[in-house]
Amino acid sequence: MILRGLDCLIFFGNDVSWGRGMANFRYITHCASALGGWAVFPLDGEPVVFNGPAHMLAPYSIYRSLQDWVQDIRADAGTGAVIDYIKQKGFERATIGIVAYGTHNTAHTLPYNSFVSLTRGLPNASFRDETAIVNEMRTIKSPEEIRFLDKASQIARKKVDAMIRTIRPGTTEAEICAQMIAVDISNGGEPQTFNLLTSDNVFEDDSGYKHLLHGSEQPGSPTMRPIRNGDLIITEFHTVYCGYMAATEFSVFVGEPPRELVEIHRASMESLKAAENIMKPGNTMRQVWEAMREPAERRGFDFVELGFHAHGLGS
The missing domain is CATH 3.40.350.10 (Creatinase/prolidase N-terminal domain)
Structure with missing residues (x-):
């Protein structure tokens, strides 16, 4: 000042x-x-x-x-x-x-x-x-702040596990989301409603399934739609511990996934690993996004890129 x-x-x-x-x-x-x-x-x-x-x-x-x-x-x-x-x-x-x-x-x-x-x-x-x-x-986060981020990430993993446990044919989106929120709060997380959880069947000719690219925000999510075999359930959610946020995206498929989804998953995991390897002091953000794009581009995939949009400043 x-x-x-x-x-x-x-x-x-x-x-x-x-x-x-x-x-x-x-x-x-x-x-x-x-x-x-x-x-x-x-x-x-x-x-x-x-x-x-x-x-x-x-x-x-x-x-x-x-x-x-x-x-x-x-x-x-x-x-x-x-x-x-x-x-x-x-x-x-x-x-x-x-x-x-x-x-x-x-x-x-x-x-x-x-x-x-x-x-x-x-x-x-x-x-x-x-x-x-x-x-x-x-x-630039302090060691104490990084511990809070790590704790938020641990709770986020528990929410993912709860999501996987809950997803069964007949379970509704609302029931899945409710279990994730319960795990969040019971493990010390701050109450968070941000969850873009959305589901649809990938084998049906339904033009609306394209919303699976991004999910749906509140109050459009969650719905009372029951889960069925052949459904893809996607989610993007926030977990906050003492004001520090872990942002998570995760998808679950019910049944035997089609080949296209398996390849998309492989490309996504390669992209994540590339980000982990390249995000080091001294490297530029351009190097990061070029490394993350490469697995999708090599396969000829299109991709939706959110960009680096300041989740770190949300903590």
């Missing part, structure tokens, strides 16, 4: 994109509220958090018990309370950095009306978007 000439930072967080909109807010304040909120982080002095309606903070905010970093936690009354606090601290003419959340596939989360309210309420202050400085801080 000193190097960037900032007197204070204003943080805004919300639950956009299954909670990722809280990532920067949570990293600094240790408050992981789905209700979102505001925080003021001065260069000198203690931070303050504005979170939740007044009745949920009376007589005591739960976040006072869940962390020991921020002690001043107040009701979220919108930008008016933030503006009043800034004035009380003498920052009416300060250089203020705004920190929200945004990646190349998630729009900047600070609402336009909120920004207008801040600039009108503090007309002599200078505002700058400083979301990038916190993103940069979080890009």
Whole structure:
């Protein structure tokens, strides 16, 4: 903050994109509220958090018990309370950095009306978007953060195992998803509904089965569709432990898979192994995606490429 000439930072967080909109807010304040909120982080002095309606903070905010970093936690009354606090601290003419959340596939989360309210309420202050400085801080994970990611991955593996155990002809998508959520929570994961679980039969002439490329988001997934022989069940889901996310994609086939699916699976496993081998310090992202594309291109397969889309900044 000193190097960037900032007197204070204003943080805004919300639950956009299954909670990722809280990532920067949570990293600094240790408050992981789905209700979102505001925080003021001065260069000198203690931070303050504005979170939740007044009745949920009376007589005591739960976040006072869940962390020991921020002690001043107040009701979220919108930008008016933030503006009043800034004035009380003498920052009416300060250089203020705004920190929200945004990646190349998630729009900047600070609402336009909120920004207008801040600039009108503090007309002599200078505002700058400083979301990038916190993103940069979080890009390289500490050993403790890596342990959290590893724990999230362990829980994710248990969810995959639960998925495999549950899938039988007659079982519904909803039952499969419910078992995965139960395993997540019972092993210490944070409740996550993000699961693009989708199924369809690959042997039937059904133009709708093309949705198996991506799955379906909530509330379109899961459905009460019963599983049958010849079904392909795909899933992409998130597992979060202490705010750190493991993203998983996994597919299960019921019965004897067709040759085409076996070849796709082999290419996918080669691509995964190529990524593990090439993702080392000093290599470029271009080298990574070229290595990952090669098994599909060599076989003449088409592919759907999500790209590198900032899951790491969602933790």
